[in-house]
Every structure is written in C-alpha cells, then in structure tokens.
Amino acid sequence: MKEMTILDPAEQERTYIYADGSRDTLTNVSHFAYSERSQTHRLRTADGLLHIVAPGWRRIEIRAEAFTV
Numbered sequence: 001m002k003e004m005t006i007l008d009p010a011e012q013e014r015t016y017i018y019a020d021g022s023r024d025t026l027t028n029v030s031h032f033a034y035s036e037r038s039q040t041h042r043l044r045t046a047d048g049l050l051h052i053v054a055p056g057w058r059r060i061e062i063r064a065e066a067f068t069v
Contacts, residue, residue, distance in 0.1 A: 004031040004044060005069060013063040014043070016053055026051060032069050 011029040018024075028046035035042070039055040 002033050002035065004033040004042060006031055007064075007068045009065045009068075010046060011062055011064040011068075013061075015061040016057040017059050017061065018057050024053065024057075 013027050014029045015023050015025040029043050030046050031044035033042040041053040043051045
C-alpha cells in the first residue's frame with residue numbers, strides 16, 4: 001500500500017458525505033493515503049488515531065488553509 005502523504009498544513013476538518021445524507025467528520029487530519037485497489041482513504045489525525053474510510057461517499061468537504069492532496 002502507498003505510504004501516507006504528510007498534509008502540510010494539516011486539514012482542520014474533513015467531512016465525508018454519503019448518499020443517505022449521513023456525514024463522517026474527522027478533525028486535524030495530518031496524513032492521507034489512497035488505495036486504488038480497495039478505493040479506501042487512510043488518514044491519520046493529530047491525536048495519533050488511524051482511520052480507514054471505505055468507498056461509497058458522494059463528496060468530501062475540507063476545511064484547510066491550503067488544498068494539499
């Protein structure tokens with residue numbers, strides 16, 4: 001799997017929005033990786049937690065000082 005990219009600056013907030021209207025929000029996202037094989041997003045947040053977001057979301061809202069990925 002691809003190494004995680006360091007987001008500099010870190011994203012303040014990343015929200016995945018699904019077809020049913022549900023939302024999944026992560027704060028202080030510092031690392032990102034995308035797997036073409038499984039189409040998942042792997043993320044690390046500033047608190048050290050690792051997150052895997054499966055495909056199926058419709059869009060992403062990102063609050064950040066710069067668009068890095």
